[in-house]
Amino acid sequence: MSADRPWRVVGFLLLMLGFGLRLDTAWQGLGWLLLLGGAGATGRGLWLLSQRDVRPDDAFVRQAGKR
Amino acid sequence: MTPACRPGTALVAALVIGTAIALALRGIAQTAVPDAPTGPGAPLLGARLRVWYRGLMRPLEEYLVAMRVHPDALTWAQLGVSVLAGVAFARGATFLAGWLVILAGTLDILDGGVARLSGISGPRGAMVDSLVDRYAEFATFVGLGAFFRDGAMLLVVAVACFGSLMVSYTRARAEGFGLEMSVGSAQRPERYVLLGFGAWISGLVTHLACPLLGRQTHAVLAATVAILAAVSAWTAVERARHVVRALRREGTP
Numbered sequence: 001m002s003a004d005r006p007w008r009v010v011g012f013l014l015l016m017l018g019f020g021l022r023l024d025t026a027w028q029g030l031g032w033l034l035l036l037g038g039a040g041a042t043g044r045g046l047w048l049l050s051q052r053d054v055r056p057d058d059a060f061v062r063q064a065g066k067r
Numbered sequence: 068m069t070p071a072c073r074p075g076t077a078l079v080a081a082l083v084i085g086t087a088i089a090l091a092l093r094g095i096a097q098t099a100v101p102d103a104p105t106g107p108g109a110p111l112l113g114a115r116l117r118v119w120y121r122g123l124m125r126p127l128e129e130y131l132v133a134m135r136v137h138p139d140a141l142t143w144a145q146l147g148v149s150v151l152a153g154v155a156f157a158r159g160a161t162f163l164a165g166w167l168v169i170l171a172g173t174l175d176i177l178d179g180g181v182a183r184l185s186g187i188s189g190p191r192g193a194m195v196d197s198l199v200d201r202y203a204e205f206a207t208f209v210g211l212g213a214f215f216r217d218g219a220m221l222l223v224v225a226v227a228c229f230g231s232l233m234v235s236y237t238r239a240r241a242e243g244f245g246l247e248m249s250v251g252s253a254q255r256p257e258r259y260v261l262l263g264f265g266a267w268i269s270g271l272v273t274h275l276a277c278p279l280l281g282r283q284t285h286a287v288l289a290a291t292v293a294i295l296a297a298v299s300a301w302t303a304v305e306r307a308r309h310v311v312r313a314l315r316r317e318g319t320p
Contacts, residue, residue: 006130009127013170015083017163019076019079019080019083020155020160020166022076023076023080023160023162023163023270023274024155024158024159024160024270025160025163
């Protein structure tokens with residue numbers, strides 16, 4: 001698995017959980033913490049992706065022949 | 068449980084989700100698809116979307132296999148997440164519940180993928196998976212029922228729950244007769260996506276419309292559950308007709 005992909009997956013997961021806690025619960029502090037963590041992880045994943053020599057499609061779909 | 072209207076947070080969440088969906092659509096459009104069923108009875112989610120999501124999950128499956136995660140652990144995790152989704156629905160946390168439904172659906176896909184990759188897929192695992200899936204679905208619907216307990220929507224939730232269970236029951240009976248059962252507009256992935264995204268959108272609309280309406284509305288969630296009830300019932304009928312026709316062709320009385 002490329003290094004950037006887990007960061008983006010974890011980042012999106014944390015962002016959604018953070019938004020969920022912010023919108024629907026009284027746990028505002030934890031919601032903010034998850035949002036910050038998610039934004040950081042997503043940002044790092046996107047930065048690592050930009051450093052790789054890939055076609056834009058590779059961000060989401062593995063091209064044939066690549067492993 | 069919802070503490071207040073939060074239109075700003077909902078707007079940012081909508082932008083993040085919108086961006087993720089736009090990028091995903093680009094990936095889906097570039098996914099090559101083998102021969103796929105079309106026409107009546109074909110799943111509502113196209114083969115292209117299914118192939119794309121499987122491709123997205125593949126590295127995660129490989130990672131889980133490398134970490135020696137047993138598929139059963141993912142199956143039980145799916146049940147736990149579904150129970151949490153039910154609790155979230157019951158407490159009116161619809162955005163959170165939607166996300167948990169999507170997560171449960173992803174775990175449902177992952178357990179089978181990890182079992183196949185590990186070379187340990189078999190009847191025992193399939194049996195446990197099927198049984199846990201039913202409990203997981205039921206747990207989510209119980210939460211939805213608790214949320215809509217004071218109105219006629221409770222009946223709609225009951226119909227959706229019954230329809231979902233009937234879709235699976237019809238397949239189980241057909242396979243008991245030795246029939247292949249791949250037809251069905253709203254199979255489990257479709258139901259996960261419909262309920263998960265419906266709850267997501269409902270949560271966002273609740274907060275975005277709150278300042279205008281002066282109250283929270285759950286009309287989108289109610290509409291989602293009504294659609295889910297209708298498509299589940301229709302899918303169960305589709306499958307029943309398919310089985311009866313197949314048995315008639317075989318000359319079974």
